[in-house]
Amino acid sequence: MPLPGHAGEAQRPTATGDAVTVRDGTVRSGDSVSSLLGDVLSPPEIYDLSKQCRGVFPLTKLRAGQTYRVQSGPEGFHSFRYDIDEWEYLLVTHDGEGFSASVKKTPIDVVEETMHGEVRQRRAFTAAMRDAGGDRGLALRLADIFAFRFNAWREVRKGDTFTLLVEKKYRRGECIGYGRILAAAFFRGDTVYEAFWFKNEPDGRASYFDAAGKNLQPYLRAPLETYELASGFASRRLHPVTKRWQPHYAIDYSAPRGTPVYATSDGRIDRMRRDRKSGRYLAIEHEDGYESLYLHLSAYAKDIAAGDRVVQGQVIGYVGSTGYATGPHLDFRLKKNGRLVNPRGNRSLTSRDLTRREMRYLRRRVIASRVRMGTTRLAHNDSRFSAQM
DSSP: OOOOOOTTOEEEEOSSSSOOEEEEEEOOTTOOHHHHHTTTSOHHHHHHHHHHHTTTOOGGGOOTTOEEEEEEETTEEEEEEEEOSSSEEEEEEEOSSOEEEEEEEOOOEEEEEEEEEEOOSTTOHHHHHHHTTOOHHHHHHHHHHTTTTOOTTTSOOTTOEEEEEEEEEEETTEEEEEEEEEEEEEEETTEEEEEEEEEETTTTEEEEEOTTSOBSOSSOSSOBSSOEEEEOOEEEEEOTTTOOEEEEOSEEEEOOTTOEEEOSSSEEEEEEEEETTTEEEEEEEOGGGEEEEEEEEEEEOTTOOTTOEEOTTOEEEEEBOOSSOSSSEEEEEEEETTEEEOTTSOOOOOOOOOOHHHHHHHHHHHHHHHHHHTOGGGGGGGGGGGGTO
Protein backbone atom coordinates (compact mmCIF):
# COMPACT_ATOMS: atom_id res chain seq x y z
CA MET A 1 0.00 0.00 0.00
CA PRO A 2 1.50 3.41 -0.92
CA LEU A 3 2.32 5.67 1.98
CA PRO A 4 0.30 8.85 2.41
CA GLY A 5 2.23 12.06 1.89
CA HIS A 6 1.95 15.75 1.15
CA ALA A 7 0.30 16.88 -2.01
CA GLY A 8 2.79 17.09 -4.80
CA GLU A 9 5.23 14.64 -3.25
CA ALA A 10 6.71 11.94 -5.45
CA GLN A 11 6.41 8.34 -4.35
CA ARG A 12 8.31 5.65 -6.22
CA PRO A 13 9.70 2.19 -5.46
CA THR A 14 13.40 1.65 -5.95
CA ALA A 15 14.77 -1.12 -8.16
CA THR A 16 15.70 -3.44 -5.30
CA GLY A 17 14.45 -6.81 -4.26
CA ASP A 18 12.82 -5.26 -1.20
CA ALA A 19 9.75 -3.11 -1.75
CA VAL A 20 11.44 0.10 -0.60
CA THR A 21 9.33 3.21 -1.00
CA VAL A 22 11.02 6.57 -1.61
CA ARG A 23 9.03 9.71 -0.87
CA ASP A 24 10.49 13.06 -1.95
CA GLY A 25 8.95 16.27 -0.74
CA THR A 26 9.43 19.92 0.14
CA VAL A 27 8.94 21.32 3.63
CA ARG A 28 5.91 23.59 3.75
CA SER A 29 5.18 26.42 6.13
CA GLY A 30 3.90 24.94 9.41
CA ASP A 31 5.45 21.51 8.85
CA SER A 32 7.17 19.69 11.67
CA VAL A 33 9.03 16.41 11.98
CA SER A 34 5.74 14.84 13.10
CA SER A 35 3.90 15.93 9.96
CA LEU A 36 6.78 14.70 7.78
CA LEU A 37 7.31 11.33 9.44
CA GLY A 38 4.03 10.63 11.21
CA ASP A 39 3.02 8.09 8.57
CA VAL A 40 6.07 5.86 9.15
CA LEU A 41 6.93 6.44 12.82
CA SER A 42 4.95 6.47 16.06
CA PRO A 43 5.04 9.53 18.37
CA PRO A 44 7.52 7.82 20.77
CA GLU A 45 9.76 6.94 17.81
CA ILE A 46 9.60 10.51 16.49
CA TYR A 47 10.61 11.72 19.96
CA ASP A 48 13.60 9.36 19.98
CA LEU A 49 14.60 10.42 16.47
CA SER A 50 14.35 14.12 17.38
CA LYS A 51 16.38 13.56 20.53
CA GLN A 52 19.12 11.88 18.51
CA CYS A 53 19.25 14.89 16.17
CA ARG A 54 19.55 17.58 18.84
CA GLY A 55 23.32 17.59 19.03
CA VAL A 56 23.69 17.19 15.26
CA PHE A 57 21.01 19.35 13.66
CA PRO A 58 17.92 20.22 15.76
CA LEU A 59 14.76 19.44 13.84
CA THR A 60 13.24 22.68 15.14
CA LYS A 61 15.38 24.31 12.42
CA LEU A 62 13.46 22.74 9.53
CA ARG A 63 12.83 25.49 6.97
CA ALA A 64 10.02 25.84 4.48
CA GLY A 65 11.21 25.35 0.91
CA GLN A 66 13.94 22.83 1.76
CA THR A 67 13.67 19.36 0.21
CA TYR A 68 13.67 16.03 2.00
CA ARG A 69 13.45 12.30 1.31
CA VAL A 70 11.89 9.50 3.36
CA GLN A 71 12.68 5.84 2.65
CA SER A 72 10.68 3.02 4.17
CA GLY A 73 9.82 -0.61 3.54
CA PRO A 74 7.60 -3.44 4.78
CA GLU A 75 9.57 -3.55 8.03
CA GLY A 76 9.17 0.20 8.57
CA PHE A 77 11.33 3.30 8.51
CA HIS A 78 14.70 3.19 6.71
CA SER A 79 16.00 6.74 6.53
CA PHE A 80 15.19 10.44 6.50
CA ARG A 81 17.26 12.95 4.54
CA TYR A 82 16.82 16.70 4.90
CA ASP A 83 18.75 19.19 2.75
CA ILE A 84 20.05 21.80 5.21
CA ASP A 85 21.39 23.96 2.38
CA GLU A 86 23.07 23.42 -0.97
CA TRP A 87 26.22 22.17 0.74
CA GLU A 88 25.08 19.87 3.56
CA TYR A 89 22.26 17.49 4.45
CA LEU A 90 21.03 15.71 7.54
CA LEU A 91 20.78 11.93 7.33
CA VAL A 92 18.90 9.88 9.93
CA THR A 93 18.93 6.09 9.70
CA HIS A 94 17.54 3.23 11.75
CA ASP A 95 19.45 -0.02 12.21
CA GLY A 96 16.79 -1.96 14.10
CA GLU A 97 18.16 -0.98 17.50
CA GLY A 98 17.99 2.79 17.34
CA PHE A 99 18.38 5.95 15.33
CA SER A 100 21.64 7.53 14.25
CA ALA A 101 21.98 11.05 12.84
CA SER A 102 24.78 12.82 11.03
CA VAL A 103 25.37 15.86 8.83
CA LYS A 104 27.02 15.02 5.52
CA LYS A 105 28.47 16.99 2.65
CA THR A 106 26.34 17.09 -0.47
CA PRO A 107 28.28 15.44 -3.32
CA ILE A 108 29.60 18.12 -5.63
CA ASP A 109 30.91 17.56 -9.15
CA VAL A 110 33.68 19.97 -10.15
CA VAL A 111 34.40 20.74 -13.81
CA GLU A 112 37.14 23.05 -15.08
CA GLU A 113 35.80 25.54 -17.60
CA THR A 114 37.26 28.43 -19.60
CA MET A 115 35.46 31.76 -19.73
CA HIS A 116 36.08 34.80 -21.94
CA GLY A 117 34.79 38.31 -21.35
CA GLU A 118 35.03 41.77 -22.88
CA VAL A 119 34.37 45.11 -21.19
CA ARG A 120 31.84 46.92 -23.40
CA GLN A 121 31.93 50.25 -21.60
CA ARG A 122 34.06 52.05 -19.03
CA ARG A 123 33.87 50.62 -15.48
CA ALA A 124 31.47 47.87 -16.59
CA PHE A 125 33.52 44.98 -15.23
CA THR A 126 30.67 43.20 -13.46
CA ALA A 127 28.48 43.39 -16.58
CA ALA A 128 31.33 41.91 -18.63
CA MET A 129 31.64 39.00 -16.20
CA ARG A 130 27.91 38.34 -16.35
CA ASP A 131 27.97 38.41 -20.15
CA ALA A 132 30.75 35.80 -19.97
CA GLY A 133 28.49 33.54 -17.89
CA GLY A 134 29.79 34.43 -14.43
CA ASP A 135 28.40 36.49 -11.58
CA ARG A 136 29.43 39.35 -9.31
CA GLY A 137 31.07 36.98 -6.84
CA LEU A 138 33.35 35.64 -9.57
CA ALA A 139 34.10 39.21 -10.70
CA LEU A 140 35.06 40.08 -7.12
CA ARG A 141 37.49 37.17 -6.90
CA LEU A 142 39.09 37.94 -10.28
CA ALA A 143 39.48 41.59 -9.26
CA ASP A 144 41.10 40.53 -5.98
CA ILE A 145 43.69 38.43 -7.80
CA PHE A 146 44.99 41.50 -9.65
CA ALA A 147 44.20 44.07 -6.94
CA PHE A 148 47.88 44.81 -6.28
CA ARG A 149 48.40 45.54 -10.00
CA PHE A 150 45.27 47.50 -10.96
CA ASN A 151 41.72 48.25 -9.78
CA ALA A 152 39.37 46.26 -12.00
CA TRP A 153 36.34 48.19 -10.76
CA ARG A 154 37.68 51.65 -11.61
CA GLU A 155 40.43 51.27 -14.18
CA VAL A 156 39.04 48.92 -16.85
CA ARG A 157 38.20 50.49 -20.18
CA LYS A 158 36.03 49.59 -23.13
CA GLY A 159 37.74 46.88 -25.14
CA ASP A 160 39.65 45.33 -22.22
CA THR A 161 39.25 41.54 -22.21
CA PHE A 162 39.86 38.70 -19.80
CA THR A 163 40.09 34.92 -19.90
CA LEU A 164 40.00 32.60 -16.93
CA LEU A 165 40.17 28.91 -16.13
CA VAL A 166 37.78 28.28 -13.24
CA GLU A 167 36.22 25.40 -11.36
CA LYS A 168 32.46 25.17 -11.87
CA LYS A 169 30.47 23.26 -9.27
CA TYR A 170 27.43 21.09 -9.97
CA ARG A 171 25.03 19.40 -7.59
CA ARG A 172 22.64 16.85 -9.03
CA GLY A 173 23.37 18.20 -12.49
CA GLU A 174 22.61 21.81 -11.57
CA CYS A 175 25.28 24.53 -11.44
CA ILE A 176 25.50 25.92 -7.90
CA GLY A 177 28.48 28.23 -8.25
CA TYR A 178 32.16 28.53 -8.88
CA GLY A 179 35.20 27.14 -7.13
CA ARG A 180 38.76 28.36 -7.41
CA ILE A 181 40.02 30.47 -10.28
CA LEU A 182 42.96 28.33 -11.44
CA ALA A 183 44.44 30.79 -13.95
CA ALA A 184 43.56 34.11 -15.52
CA ALA A 185 44.76 36.56 -18.14
CA PHE A 186 43.63 40.20 -18.27
CA PHE A 187 44.30 42.22 -21.42
CA ARG A 188 44.31 45.98 -20.83
CA GLY A 189 45.36 47.80 -23.98
CA ASP A 190 48.91 46.70 -24.77
CA THR A 191 49.48 45.32 -21.26
CA VAL A 192 48.77 41.71 -20.31
CA TYR A 193 48.42 40.52 -16.71
CA GLU A 194 48.54 36.80 -15.95
CA ALA A 195 47.90 34.88 -12.75
CA PHE A 196 48.33 31.20 -11.92
CA TRP A 197 47.28 29.53 -8.68
CA PHE A 198 50.23 27.56 -7.38
CA LYS A 199 50.53 25.48 -4.23
CA ASN A 200 53.85 24.17 -2.97
CA GLU A 201 52.96 20.75 -1.57
CA PRO A 202 55.87 20.31 0.90
CA ASP A 203 54.92 23.28 3.11
CA GLY A 204 51.42 24.15 1.84
CA ARG A 205 52.39 27.64 0.66
CA ALA A 206 49.90 28.87 -1.95
CA SER A 207 49.10 32.07 -3.80
CA TYR A 208 48.69 33.53 -7.26
CA PHE A 209 51.90 34.07 -9.22
CA ASP A 210 52.69 35.53 -12.61
CA ALA A 211 54.56 33.52 -15.22
CA ALA A 212 57.90 34.79 -13.88
CA GLY A 213 57.20 33.49 -10.37
CA LYS A 214 56.35 36.87 -8.84
CA ASN A 215 53.77 36.63 -6.04
CA LEU A 216 50.81 38.78 -7.09
CA GLN A 217 49.42 38.95 -3.56
CA PRO A 218 51.73 40.04 -0.73
CA TYR A 219 48.84 38.86 1.42
CA LEU A 220 45.49 37.23 0.64
CA ARG A 221 42.88 39.98 0.89
CA ALA A 222 40.25 37.24 1.06
CA PRO A 223 41.83 34.11 2.62
CA LEU A 224 39.26 31.71 1.14
CA GLU A 225 38.81 29.68 -2.02
CA THR A 226 35.29 30.93 -2.69
CA TYR A 227 33.47 33.79 -1.06
CA GLU A 228 30.98 36.63 -1.32
CA LEU A 229 31.54 40.04 0.25
CA ALA A 230 28.90 40.16 2.99
CA SER A 231 29.90 43.24 4.99
CA GLY A 232 32.61 45.84 4.58
CA PHE A 233 34.97 47.84 6.78
CA ALA A 234 32.86 50.60 8.35
CA SER A 235 32.84 52.97 11.29
CA ARG A 236 29.12 52.38 11.78
CA ARG A 237 27.04 49.31 11.00
CA LEU A 238 23.84 47.75 12.35
CA HIS A 239 24.98 44.49 13.96
CA PRO A 240 22.77 41.62 12.70
CA VAL A 241 22.73 39.92 16.13
CA THR A 242 22.73 42.71 18.72
CA LYS A 243 20.69 45.08 16.48
CA ARG A 244 22.89 47.95 17.64
CA TRP A 245 24.83 50.47 15.55
CA GLN A 246 28.54 49.97 16.15
CA PRO A 247 31.87 50.02 14.29
CA HIS A 248 32.73 47.05 12.07
CA TYR A 249 36.47 47.22 11.51
CA ALA A 250 36.59 43.94 9.62
CA ILE A 251 35.52 42.30 6.38
CA ASP A 252 32.83 39.60 6.47
CA TYR A 253 33.09 36.98 3.72
CA SER A 254 30.12 34.63 3.43
CA ALA A 255 31.04 31.08 2.43
CA PRO A 256 29.63 27.59 2.98
CA ARG A 257 30.26 26.04 6.37
CA GLY A 258 33.48 24.03 6.32
CA THR A 259 35.16 26.11 3.58
CA PRO A 260 38.94 26.07 4.24
CA VAL A 261 40.41 29.29 5.64
CA TYR A 262 44.01 30.17 4.71
CA ALA A 263 46.77 32.09 6.43
CA THR A 264 46.83 35.45 4.67
CA SER A 265 50.64 35.61 4.81
CA ASP A 266 53.62 33.97 6.49
CA GLY A 267 53.64 34.32 10.25
CA ARG A 268 53.37 32.72 13.68
CA ILE A 269 50.12 31.66 15.37
CA ASP A 270 49.81 33.88 18.44
CA ARG A 271 46.61 32.47 19.93
CA MET A 272 43.75 30.05 19.30
CA ARG A 273 40.78 30.75 21.54
CA ARG A 274 37.02 30.88 21.82
CA ASP A 275 34.78 33.51 23.36
CA ARG A 276 31.11 34.39 23.40
CA LYS A 277 31.21 37.02 20.64
CA SER A 278 34.01 35.94 18.31
CA GLY A 279 33.33 32.24 18.68
CA ARG A 280 36.28 30.05 17.75
CA TYR A 281 39.02 32.33 16.43
CA LEU A 282 42.71 32.43 15.58
CA ALA A 283 45.32 35.22 15.43
CA ILE A 284 48.57 35.24 13.43
CA GLU A 285 51.50 37.61 13.94
CA HIS A 286 53.28 38.77 10.77
CA GLU A 287 56.32 40.89 10.04
CA ASP A 288 56.28 44.71 10.06
CA GLY A 289 53.82 44.92 12.96
CA TYR A 290 50.87 43.22 11.25
CA GLU A 291 48.46 40.76 12.85
CA SER A 292 45.58 38.93 11.13
CA LEU A 293 42.50 37.52 12.89
CA TYR A 294 39.99 34.91 11.72
CA LEU A 295 36.67 34.77 13.64
CA HIS A 296 33.61 32.47 13.87
CA LEU A 297 35.50 29.35 12.74
CA SER A 298 33.77 25.98 12.93
CA ALA A 299 37.08 24.20 13.60
CA TYR A 300 40.84 24.61 13.44
CA ALA A 301 42.99 22.73 10.98
CA LYS A 302 44.63 19.60 12.33
CA ASP A 303 48.19 19.66 13.62
CA ILE A 304 48.42 23.39 14.30
CA ALA A 305 48.90 25.04 17.69
CA ALA A 306 49.74 28.42 19.18
CA GLY A 307 53.37 29.21 18.51
CA ASP A 308 53.53 27.32 15.20
CA ARG A 309 54.87 28.96 12.06
CA VAL A 310 52.46 29.04 9.10
CA VAL A 311 52.90 30.06 5.48
CA GLN A 312 50.70 32.00 3.08
CA GLY A 313 47.88 29.84 1.76
CA GLN A 314 48.21 27.16 4.46
CA VAL A 315 44.87 25.89 5.78
CA ILE A 316 44.41 27.07 9.37
CA GLY A 317 40.69 26.52 9.95
CA TYR A 318 37.21 26.23 8.49
CA VAL A 319 34.31 28.63 8.03
CA GLY A 320 31.60 28.39 10.66
CA SER A 321 29.09 30.45 12.64
CA THR A 322 30.36 30.18 16.23
CA GLY A 323 29.85 33.19 18.49
CA TYR A 324 27.68 36.12 17.41
CA ALA A 325 26.84 35.05 13.87
CA THR A 326 23.60 34.64 11.95
CA GLY A 327 25.13 32.23 9.44
CA PRO A 328 28.41 30.76 8.24
CA HIS A 329 30.99 33.39 7.33
CA LEU A 330 34.54 34.50 8.03
CA ASP A 331 35.09 37.72 9.96
CA PHE A 332 38.58 38.70 8.74
CA ARG A 333 40.55 41.42 10.53
CA LEU A 334 43.94 42.97 10.05
CA LYS A 335 45.92 45.05 12.55
CA LYS A 336 48.93 47.29 12.02
CA ASN A 337 50.81 48.04 15.25
CA GLY A 338 47.70 47.13 17.25
CA ARG A 339 45.28 49.29 15.21
CA LEU A 340 42.60 47.71 13.03
CA VAL A 341 43.03 48.58 9.34
CA ASN A 342 41.02 47.71 6.24
CA PRO A 343 42.17 44.30 4.91
CA ARG A 344 40.98 45.27 1.43
CA GLY A 345 43.42 48.15 1.24
CA ASN A 346 46.80 47.41 -0.35
CA ARG A 347 49.01 46.84 2.69
CA SER A 348 52.76 46.32 2.73
CA LEU A 349 53.08 42.80 4.09
CA THR A 350 56.14 41.03 2.73
CA SER A 351 56.00 37.79 0.75
CA ARG A 352 58.62 35.73 -0.98
CA ASP A 353 58.78 34.75 -4.64
CA LEU A 354 59.27 31.20 -5.85
CA THR A 355 62.54 29.32 -5.69
CA ARG A 356 64.12 27.86 -8.83
CA ARG A 357 62.82 24.39 -7.91
CA GLU A 358 59.29 25.74 -7.44
CA MET A 359 59.61 27.65 -10.70
CA ARG A 360 59.99 24.39 -12.61
CA TYR A 361 56.64 23.20 -11.31
CA LEU A 362 55.02 26.57 -11.96
CA ARG A 363 56.27 26.51 -15.54
CA ARG A 364 54.35 23.30 -16.17
CA ARG A 365 51.23 24.90 -14.72
CA VAL A 366 51.69 27.97 -16.92
CA ILE A 367 52.01 25.93 -20.12
CA ALA A 368 48.99 23.72 -19.34
CA SER A 369 46.82 26.66 -18.28
CA ARG A 370 47.66 28.72 -21.38
CA VAL A 371 46.68 25.80 -23.58
CA ARG A 372 43.34 25.49 -21.78
CA MET A 373 42.69 29.25 -21.98
CA GLY A 374 43.88 29.63 -25.58
CA THR A 375 46.58 32.13 -24.62
CA THR A 376 49.67 30.22 -25.77
CA ARG A 377 50.63 33.25 -27.89
CA LEU A 378 51.86 34.84 -24.64
CA ALA A 379 54.71 32.31 -24.49
CA HIS A 380 56.91 34.56 -26.62
CA ASN A 381 57.30 36.79 -23.56
CA ASP A 382 58.85 33.94 -21.58
CA SER A 383 62.52 34.27 -22.50
CA ARG A 384 63.03 35.27 -18.89
CA PHE A 385 62.46 31.64 -17.87
CA SER A 386 65.72 30.49 -19.41
CA ALA A 387 67.62 32.51 -16.85
CA GLN A 388 65.65 31.08 -13.94
CA MET A 389 65.54 27.34 -14.67
